[in-house]
Each structure stands twice: as structure tokens, then as C-alpha cells.
Amino acid sequence: MNTPALTALRAGLARGVTEFRHSMTSKDDLLSHVGMIVVFVAVSLMMRGRHVAGTDVPIANMWMPGLMGLTVSISGVLTVASLLATEREDGTLLRAKAVPKGMVGYLVGKAVHIVLVTASLVAVLVVLATLLLDGFTMGGPVGWATVAWVTVLGLLATAPLGAVAGSLITSPRAVMSVLMLPFMAVMGISGVFYQAGSLPEWMQWIAQALPLYWIALGMRSAFLPDSMLVVEIVQSWRLDQAALVLAAWAVAGFLVAVPVLRRMARRQSGARVEAGRRRAMQRG
Structure with missing residues (x-):
């Protein structure tokens, strides 16, 4: 039975796979995806002779799971925000809105695209680190x-955080400038590249309230020995808590993001898209 929703779902899945293939064959996209990985891997290799204080684990071996967690967070927040802001300005969202259940297909396509790209980057990091x-x-x-x-x-x-940001920030070029500083601040207190347990207690509480800490912690649990627990905040991987916190952020985020996206879609019009294009041309 081909209902509009089912048709939109199939179209979204196909669109997501097509966009993923394009990303993997586009020089600009590949440079964007791989550039940061190359930098962090190179820095990690430079740290191979040093060990995490109080353990026999090389610092580089701790950094790589942190980089995997950071990659997931960058995809979820910065990439989603940038894509949404860009496609709002170039008229992609308006075209999706004009098709029955088009927004459903659009969102499914974006989800598939982001999941495939992120999974590929994490897989590349695993292979590089293992080798x-x-x-x-x-x-x-x-x-x-x-x-x-x-x-x-x-x-x-x-x-959802990226979707809300991409909906509210008016210009695609402003996305990185607005989000990068707070994102770097969150990264700095989330124990991505060093022991979060060494931070002041009030910073530890803030870190544990945010998704990035738990994503990085989950990645570390998959690759690091239990001897590394001595540098964790409560000497435990706490995967059950990680799942609960991330699930809570997902539910709360979607409850906020869905109405924000609906409001943004309702406000989209040909006149707004044309105005955005004119502003982009003037800035160029």
C-alpha cells in the first residue's frame, strides 16, 4: 500500500544514499570530512611515546576514541546546522515543502546521509588507529x-541541536562563527582528549550534563582497558547512564526541534529564498 508517508519515506532513503555517494565522490566534501581527521591523527602519532598519567596507556590511544566521539558530535551539531541553513537559503527546503509529505522525505534523507557519513568516518578512524x-x-x-x-x-x-541552530541562524556563513566558540568550550570540558576527572568539580558537573562527554566516554569504553578507569570521574564506564543521558537529550531535542522546524518551513517562501540569494551575492 503506497501511502504518501510511505512514498516520502522511500524517497528520503533513496535521497540519503544518493547524497552519501555524492559526499564520498566530491573533492570538497572529502576534504572537509577528512581534513580534521588527518590533523588529529597526525597529532596523536606525535604523542605515541607519552602515557596517560597513572597508567601504561599511550595518550594517543586515549585520544582516538575521543576523536571518534567528537566526530559524532560535529556531525550532529555543526554539519546538520550548516546543511539546514544552506538548504533553507538555496531553496531546497522550499521545494521539499511544495511536495506532499516532502518535509518527511527531506528529513529522512538528511538523517540517512548524516548517519552514513558519520559511520564511515568512525570506521576510518578505527582502521587507522588499529594500524x-x-x-x-x-x-x-x-x-x-x-x-x-x-x-x-x-x-x-x-x-536536534544542530537542527534548531540551523533553523534560527539566518545565514549559512554565520553558522560556524556562531557555533564554533561554544562548541569548542564544550569540547574543552568534556574530557575528549584528556582526563575529565582532573577538572574542577563544577566543570565535571557541567560536562556530565552535556551529550559530548557521554559519547566520548562510550567510545573510550569500547577501546580502552579497564585500567583507564582510574582517570575517569567515578572510575566506571557507566554505559547505562550514558544511554539514559543521550536518550534524554534525544527526546528533549526532538520535542523542541520539531516545532521549530515546522515554524521555519511555514515561513519559507519564494520571496525569502530570493532575498537570501541576493544577500549571498552581495556578500560574495
């Missing part, structure tokens, strides 16, 4: 399962 870092291994099937659910749940927790 280049001594003692870096996945914790068996349980480790693979952990990486999978942390990636998916992490995207569900962060993508």
Missing part, C-alpha cells in the same frame, strides 16, 4: 556493539 597505534584494539563484539549504539544514539542526541 598505526600499538596496543589499540576493539573490545570484541561487545566493543563493536558499543561503538554502533553510541554513534546512533549520539547522533540522535546532537542532531
